Amino acid sequence: MATLDRLGDTVDTAHGIAERSRELWHGRVLATANDASRLCLLACGRDDLSGICQWLTRDLDFSFATLIVEELAQGEWSLVYVFYKGAASPSVHVTLHLGVGASSVPSLVGLVHGPSFDWHEREAEDLFGLRFEGHPRLGEFVLHEDWPEGINPMRRNFNGKERFGPRTREPEWDPQTVVAAVGAFTMPIGPVFSDFAESAHFLLETVGEDVIRTIPRFFYKYRGVEKIAEGQMADRALLLAERFSGIAAFAHGLAFCQAVETICGVSVPPRARALRTALAELERLRSHAAVITGICNSTALVVAASQAALIEESLIRLSCDITGHRYLFGAVALGGVSFDLGDEDCSRLTNRTAEVAERLRDLFHMLRYSSSFLDRLEEVGIVAESYARSYGLVGPIARASGVARDVRKLFPYAAYDSVEFSVSLEHEGDGYARLRVLFEEAAQSAAIIRRVLSLPPAGPVGVGHVPLRAGAALAAVEAPMGAAFHWLRLDGDGSVVRYHVTPPSFANWHGFHIAAENFAFQDFPIILASFGLSNAECDR
C-alpha cells in the first residue's frame, strides 16, 4: 500500500486511470476504460475498496457523487461508488460485488474525504440492511426509532404498495450531546415551525445566548419515492421524479428523462435541447429568487423581502404563462419537451427574464449598501473550503466556499455545451458569499436564456415515441441547489426496476452542521435561509 502515498499522480484519461489502477493493485482490479464516453469502470474486492477510494479522492482529487446499491438475484449485491472531477476528467465507477450471504462492506468514513460517504452508507444501512463495518453511527437515519429493526423497505421482498404498521413504539430521539457546562441545555426546534417552513428537527446545544453545536435530524418527509417508483412504467415514474421536489421539478424531471434516453439510445432533437436549457434556467432563476427572499426575510429587512417576493412571484407567473404550470410540472417529456414555444413566447421569456435580472441587480445594489443587513450575513455560517471538499458539497453553497463545481460544465447536457457562461465563485464561504453567488447565478441564468433563445434551432421538440428497453444509466444535472444524480434501471417492458436519486440537498444538508457551530442564537434562521435547502428534496 506504500505506493498509494505517492503524490502528484496526474492521470486524467479513462485509460490512464485504468492502467494505473492495474499497476497499483497488481491486477486485482478489473479495469475497463472508455475515453470516448469519459468513463472508467473499476471492479474490486472488498479488501481493496477503501484503498482505491482513498487513491481516487486524496491522490487524484476526485469527488464522491453517489453510492448505487442494487440487490441482485439470489441474495447477491452490487455496490457502485461514483466519482467525478473536472470537465476534462472521466468519471470513475468503482464496483464492489458481494456474493451470496455477504452483507458487510468496509465503511469509508475514515478516509480523508470520509464525510462525503457518511450519509450514503447510513442510508444504505437503513434501507437495505447492509452492514458498513467501522461506521461509528449507524441506524435511526432515514427510518426513525419507531421503525422495527431488521425490516428494510428497499429490499426486494418488502411490499412497498401497502401501509406498513401499526407502529408500536413512539419515536424517541435522544442524541448524544457534548456540551457540559453550568447552565448548558438543549433547545429543540421543529419539526413544526411557526411560519411556512419545511419539516426538520434541530437540537441546539447552548449555554444561553451562544449556540455551541447543532444536531439536525431529517427524513421527517421520507415518502419512499425510490421504492414506490419500482414497477411503474417510465412515463408514470416521471411524475414522481418531478414531484418529489416540486421546487426543482424541471431539473429532476430532466435528469430522469436523460437517464431513460441514455438507456434507450434516443438522441434528443436540438430544438428540444435548447428549450430544456431555457426552462432549466428559468427554474434556477425562480429558485434563486426564492432563496434570496428567504435570506431577506430572515434578517427582517421587510422591504427587501417584499421586493424579492415580488420578483419571485413574477417569475412564477412567467413560468405559468410560458409553460402552463407555475412550477413547470409536465414541461419535460421523455425524448424532449411536451410543447413547442413560438417565437413570441421565446422573446417574451427572454425579455421578462432580462427585466428580472435588472430588478435583481438593483436589489443587490441596495442590499450591499445596507450595513445592518450585511452585518447579519458577513462571517455568519462559514463553511471552509476544506470542509466543502471533504463533505462533497455541491451547488451554490460549494461555489461560495471556493469549490467551482458545476454539472453544466462537468457533464454538459441539454444545450450547455454550446452556450457560453462562467461559473460563479466566491471564497469566504459565509452567508454573504452565498448571497453573492445566488445573485451572480441569477444574472447568468437570464443571460443563458437570452443566448439559447436568440436563434433557437428549428425542428421537432421531441422524438415522439421513445422505444423503451432494458438497461441502466446514470444521469446528472445541475439542479438549482446543485448536482443531482439520477440512476435508473429499466426492465424490458419499460418499467422501473431500481431508481436512485442523489439530490443536492442530500449532500448539502450533511454540511449544514459545519456552518451551524458557535454562533449567536438569533443567527440560526439566517444560516438556515442562506443554505436555502429543501427537505422534500433531501428526504425523498
Add this chain to the structure above:
Amino acid sequence: MANWVFKGLRTGIKSSAYPAEHDEACGVSPGRPIGTSLKSPAAVEELVTRCPTQAIEHANGGIAIEYGRCVHCFRCKRGLDDAATWQQGFEWAAFEGESPPEKLARIFGRSLHVRFVDAGACGACMSEARQINNPYYNMHRLGIFTTPTPRNADVLLVAGPISDAMRLPLRKTYDAMPTPKRVVAIGTCAASGGIFSPSFAAAGGVADIIPVDVIVPGCPPPPLAILHGLLLVVEKKPASTLTSLPPRTEHA
C-alpha cells in the same frame, strides 16, 4: 435606510383585488380540466386510460374529473385532437363530505389565525402557501395571520400525503389547538395521497389521520385557491365541488 422606504413607496400597491373582484392576471393559476362531453367514445376511452392518476372517469358519455386525484400533468390536454377542456380560475376549495360543517364565521370574527404543518409536501404546495404572504396576495389585508403556537390557532393548514414521521407531530398539533377549529388540506397529496399513495411510508391524505373540513385540490393549488379555502372557512366565499361532471346534453 431611508432609501428602502422610498423604494417601497415607489413600488406602489401590488395587491390583488380578490376577493372583491376576480383576479384575471396572467399566470395566477394553471387552470384545471373540467368535465367535458367529447365527440366520440374512443376519445373518452383515450383520456381515461391516459390519466396516470385515475382522476378522469366515464360520466354521461363524457368525462368527469375527480379533483382529489388530479396532479396537473397536462396529459389530457397536450397532443390530443379531442382533449379535455381546461378552465382558468382558482376558486377550487370545497367542503370535505356531504354537508358543510356548522357555521363558525362569527366565532372566528375578523381575524383568522393559521398554523401550517408540512407533512411531506414536495415544496411546491409549500411555496404556494408561502406566497399568500407576498405583496400580491397579502393575506394580512384579509385578516389572516400565521401564529407561532397551535394554542392560538383557528385553522390548521396541512400539505403533503402525511409521511409516517409527521403523523405524530400533526396529531399533536391538532390536539393542541383549541375548539372550535378547522382543518384545511391543501394540495392533491393532502386530499388523497396523490402519486405517493398507496405506499408503505405515507398515508392516503390528511383525512386518514385527523378530520378534514376543507380541501383545496391542485398540484399545487395556486395562492388564490389557498386564500379561497381560508375565505371558505370564514364563509366569505361559496364552495366549489371536488368532482366536475360533463354538461348534460339532450340525447345523453
